[in-house]
Amino acid sequence: MKVVDELKYDANGLVPAIIQEEGTGRVLMMAWMNKESLAKTIETRQTWFWSRSRKKFWLKGETSGHVQNVKNIAFDCDGDCLLITVEQVGAACHEGYKSCFFRSITGDETVKITEPKLVEPSTVYGKK
Amino acid sequence: MKVVDELKYDANGLVPAIIQEEGTGRVLMMAWMNKESLAKTIETRQTWFWSRSRKKFWLKGETSGHVQNVKNIAFDCDGDCLLITVEQVGAACHEGYKSCFFRSITGDETVKITEPKLVEPSTVYGKK
Numbered sequence: 678m679k680v681v682d683e684l685k686y687d688a689n690g691l692v693p694a695i696i697q698e699e700g701t702g703r704v705l706m707m708a709w710m711n712k713e714s715l716a717k718t719i720e721t722r723q724t725w726f727w728s729r730s731r732k733k734f735w736l737k738g739e740t741s742g743h744v745q746n747v748k749n750i751a752f753d754c755d756g757d758c759l760l761i762t763v764e765q766v767g768a769a770c771h772e773g774y775k776s777c778f779f780r781s782i783t784g785d786e787t788v789k790i791t792e793p794k795l796v797e798p799s800t801v802y803g804k805k
Numbered sequence: 806m807k808v809v810d811e812l813k814y815d816a817n818g819l820v821p822a823i824i825q826e827e828g829t830g831r832v833l834m835m836a837w838m839n840k841e842s843l844a845k846t847i848e849t850r851q852t853w854f855w856s857r858s859r860k861k862f863w864l865k866g867e868t869s870g871h872v873q874n875v876k877n878i879a880f881d882c883d884g885d886c887l888l889i890t891v892e893q894v895g896a897a898c899h900e901g902y903k904s905c906f907f908r909s910i911t912g913d914e915t916v917k918i919t920e921p922k923l924v925e926p927s928t929v930y931g932k933k
Contacts, residue, residue, distance in 0.1 A: 679914045695823050695832060702830025704823060707886045719914065751919065753905040754898050758835045760906040770882050777881040778888040786807045786847065791879065 681715050685757040691727060694759040696769065698776075699748045705769035706777040708737075710759065722747045724761065741801040743767035768795040771802065809843050813885040819855060822887040824897065826904075827876045833897035834905040836865075838887065850875045852889065869929040871895035896923040899930065 686692055691709045698705055708726040710718065714734055717725040724737040724745040738744030745763035752759050770777040773794045781791050814820055819837040826833055836854040838846065842862055845853040852865040852873040866872030873891035880887050898905040901922045909919050 680910045680916055681914070693821055693835060695835060697830075697832055702825075704825055704832065704888050707821060707823065707881065719910065749909055751906040751909040753835065754900050754902075754907070755905070758905075760832050772882050774882075777883070777886075778879040779882070781877055781879040782808050782847065786809070788808055 680752070681712055681719070683756060684712075684715075684752060684759075685755065686712065687757070689729070691729070692757055692759055694724075694726065694761055696724065696745060696765075697760060697762050698765050698769075699762045703776050704778060705745075705763070705765055705775070715759070718747060718761070719750065724763065737769075738766065741767065741771075743769065743801070745769070767801070771798060773798045773801075808880070809840055809847070811884060812840075812843075812880060812887075813883065814840065815885070817857070819857070820885055820887055822852075822854065822889055824852065824873060824893075825888060825890050826893050826897075827890045831904050832906060833873075833891070833893055833903070843887070846875060846889070847878065852891065865897075866894065869895065869899075871897065871929070873897070895929070899926060901926045901929075 684692055690711045693707055694710045695707050696705045711727045714725040714727045726735050728735050744766050747763055749762040768775055773796045775795055779792050780788050783789050818839045821835055822838045823835050824833045839855045842853040842855045854863050856863050872894050875891055877890040896903055901924045903923055907918055907920050908916050911917050
């Protein structure tokens with residue numbers, strides 16, 4: 678049996694996939710995969726996710742060109758979470774930051790932005 | 806309003822929390838927090854999670870001594886995922902590995918173990 682068949686998908690058939698940048702170790706984002714999007718990720722070596730709101734597959738970077746080239750796919754002891762190491766082209770975050778985790782909670786429980794914006798989103802996604 | 810009140814918890818009141826080791830950048834584990842466990846994490850500077858199966862709070866390391874001392878708490882652009890940087894005492898994984906992500910999917914879709922076991926679980930959790 679293949680590993681993709683043995684993972685523990687949730688009631689909606691999904692597992693969270695943590696995306697980490699090779700080299701820097703920066704955690705870039707978390708998104709959801711189902712068995713089919715994981716199989717497409719393994720096959721194409723680019724990240725495919727399942728959009729819970731749009732109920733469709735999405736290739737990361739399809740619109741922006743900010744694709745993720747897969748270097749390694751790990752899974753956790755419970756078999757219900759993925760850790761995927763990638764080479765990130767451009768910004769992972771749709772808000773234009775390298776990482777979606779560009780904000781932290783400060784000691785007084787307010788918010789600080791911890792990294793510079795790489796690109797203006799309107800230049801890669803078009804104006805709405 | 807505090808940040809913990811503004812995050813987007815799922816239908817069960819939970820957000821996934823990715824735990825990353827300070828310094829090495831190793832992603833150690835993923836577990837779930839609700840608003841109260843996040844508040845306890847902020848207050849105590851050690852990681853508290855919500856066990857979905859046991860329906861109770863758990864302090865990471867309460868039995869094993871392998872606690873996580875919190876260094877930073879980030880959250881993603883959608884406000885529905887946490888990235889917590891910690892100093893990890895001992896092994897994060899209950900199977901005795903530093904990281905729960907100690908297995909990877911190989912090119913032929915079999916499994917390889919990618920790191921040495923740090924401790925024998927029976928020595929920290931007792932024999933069952």
